[in-house]
Amino acid sequence: MEAVNLKKDSLIIANKKFNSRLIVGTGKYKSMTECAKAIKLSGAEIVTVAVRRVNISDKNKPLLMDYIDPNKITYLPNTAGCFNSKEALRTLRLAREIGGWKLVKLEVLGDKKNLFPDMIETLKSTEVLAKEGFKVMVYCNDDPLMAKRLENSGADAIMPLAAPIGSGLGIQNKINIQIIRKQTKLPLIIDAGLGQASDATIAMELGCDGVLVNTAIAKAKKPFEMALAFKNAVIAGRQSYKSGRIDKVLMGNPSSPTKGII
Amino acid sequence: MKKIKKIKIKINGKIKSITQNSNLFMVLKNLKIPLNKVAIELNEEIVDKKKINKIKLNKNDKIEIVHFIGGG
Numbered sequence: 398m399e400a401v402n403l404k405k406d407s408l409i410i411a412n413k414k415f416n417s418r419l420i421v422g423t424g425k426y427k428s429m430t431e432c433a434k435a436i437k438l439s440g441a442e443i444v445t446v447a448v449r450r451v452n453i454s455d456k457n458k459p460l461l462m463d464y465i466d467p468n469k470i471t472y473l474p475n476t477a478g479c480f481n482s483k484e485a486l487r488t489l490r491l492a493r494e495i496g497g498w499k500l501v502k503l504e505v506l507g508d509k510k511n512l513f514p515d516m517i518e519t520l521k522s523t524e525v526l527a528k529e530g531f532k533v534m535v536y537c538n539d540d541p542l543m544a545k546r547l548e549n550s551g552a553d554a555i556m557p558l559a560a561p562i563g564s565g566l567g568i569q570n571k572i573n574i575q576i577i578r579k580q581t582k583l584p585l586i587i588d589a590g591l592g593q594a595s596d597a598t599i600a601m602e603l604g605c606d607g608v609l610v611n612t613a614i615a616k617a618k619k620p621f622e623m624a625l626a627f628k629n630a631v632i633a634g635r636q637s638y639k640s641g642r643i644d645k646v647l648m649g650n651p652s653s654p655t656k657g658i659i
Numbered sequence: 660m661k662k663i664k665k666i667k668i669k670i671n672g673k674i675k676s677i678t679q680n681s682n683l684f685m686v687l688k689n690l691k692i693p694l695n696k697v698a699i700e701l702n703e704e705i706v707d708k709k710k711i712n713k714i715k716l717n718k719n720d721k722i723e724i725v726h727f728i729g730g731g
Contacts, residue, residue: 450672
């Protein structure tokens with residue numbers, strides 16, 4: 398039997414091929430150098446970035462683009478900090494203007510404490526962005542009905558949360574993720590709430606196409622080691638999913654032959 | 660000597676005094692903004708970076724200059 402060939406098992410988002418199924422955030426690192434090294438170790442080919450004001454009084458401040466080359470790594474501009482459709486659209490139109498970025502991450506938050514997405518504003522924004530030619534990867538809650546609506550509105554990837562952003566709680570609702578997996582052919586990426594590498598493996602074993610991680614790597618005691626752990630965990634989870642797990646049974650089933658026992 | 664007239668505009672929320680009849684390109688150049696790494700809004704409308712030397716600034720104009728930073 399042939400081994401699972403992960404080289405041919407690319408992640409395809411909006412007709413673009415990626416070899417890595419791990420997307421990482423670039424926030425919360427101690428320095429740009431640390432961030433760049435962690436990304437390299439993670440093997441990620443897509444990184445999320447935020448759009449913010451240029452500091453006009455301190456021109457010597459290090460620029461992200463000087464540390465992470467946008468020609469080598471795909472920048473995925475996000476709308477972090479936006480609480481309505483208007484703000485999110487403004488942010489992504491600006492992001493596109495910086496240098497032609499069409500692949501974007503839409504994230505419209507509804508509550509400052511739990512950071513859950515405002516799905517009504519998210520849905521509205523998805524429709525507008527898709528019409529304007531954006532390729533929209535949408536951060537959403539783990540509700541299969543809303544996921545379907547996003548798909549019908551022109552989303553290019555569905556990105557349900559595992560748990561609240563930055564919480565590290567891991568996947569709280571495996572059943573919903575599995576239902577979403579069954580109903581959609583779009584890339585399904587777990588975004589937010591993972592705490593450790595095994596959470597990423599679980600996401601991949603549920604059939605997700607990828608995971609997006611920021612805090613779990615950036616805030617780990619050893620971010621470089623954790624970046625590597627997540628890289629391996631995603632690969633392991635994907636291999637496991639593709640290998641077809643055994644059925645679960647209630648009783649024991651011996652691994653050694655029962656015949657010929659002395 | 661003729662006195663140079665100044666006008667006040669807002670850049671990224673900060674009030675700046677610039678020479679009257681300045682165009683957007685001159686203002687951005689003075690601030691040493693790396694144009695290939697930013698996007699610019701003038702009074703909440705996105706500006707085409709190729710045309711900034713033709714855009715004259717007026718009193719109370721609001722300019723936003725944004726770029727990419729680390730984020731999740």
